[in-house]
Amino acid sequence: MHLFYTRYKNIKPKDMIIQYLTTEFEQEVNNTRKLLQAVPEKDIHYKPADISWTMGELAQHIATIYYWYVGTFTEDVYDMATDHLERGAPDDIKATLELFEKNVARARTALSTLTEEKLRDHWTMKAGERILLGPLERGIVARGFLFNHIYHHRGELIVYLRATGNKVPGLYGPTYEDSKKM
Template structure:
């Protein structure tokens, strides 16, 4: 029951994330709102990378980030980031579809080398917080970046402000 809900949400939200990443213009790829912020390109690439983490999170009981590597390409190339996104979504989908309901209650831990950075905690909680909610958080940041640079934000949950009569 919970797993089916996660799969349904995953597919719906992948479409929304795709729309958002497709809205990132090359002309603003180097924009960053503050000295400590990522550029728009780095933020887009991070969003695409989170989908890669589904594999380690959903197929391993201990995910060592230091032992894993992902070729990302340049964050200044939005087309490369979109390709990375599509590749990682396919991997994430396969990992999600390979789960069984009982896998959601298994303990899971994230390490970087010998240092434990998350967990142990039930895999279902990790999926919700570290994967799903993490993406939503960064999508919200991307919306701010797009608006700050005068770009149109795509409607992900219906019309956006710019589409409404109130903005005319």
């Protein structure tokens, strides 16, 4: 508790939510980076079932979600049909890591524009005339759609890595395998 208090004691109460989101964002960017760096080229085409993405497609999707922070935090209506989403080659993990870093930088910039008031504004995602999500408060979208969406797909990627016999990096401490070595 002392570390928490020391870190946040000078933050005005109305800015706490923004600080919480920013801190979580930065911690989880590091975890996502570790996980994407663990994807080996040799298993990039692995997929657990015919209907599943390949490991490369899943990694690329995770990198792409960070781009959506821009539309979520800077627009009231984000139209995927008019956006020029950069994807790259899903069979090149180095290209996916580069895309991830570019999208994280964009997301950081968008996140820095947030205010408590803006988190309460309504937001909608659409593709042309079709509503995909919303209208919802932007803060709910940030947690429920952006943050949790990344966590969900990272969990899938961990399963892919384990299924192919690859090492999973510790995201919240040592992995099971690491703890057995201690």
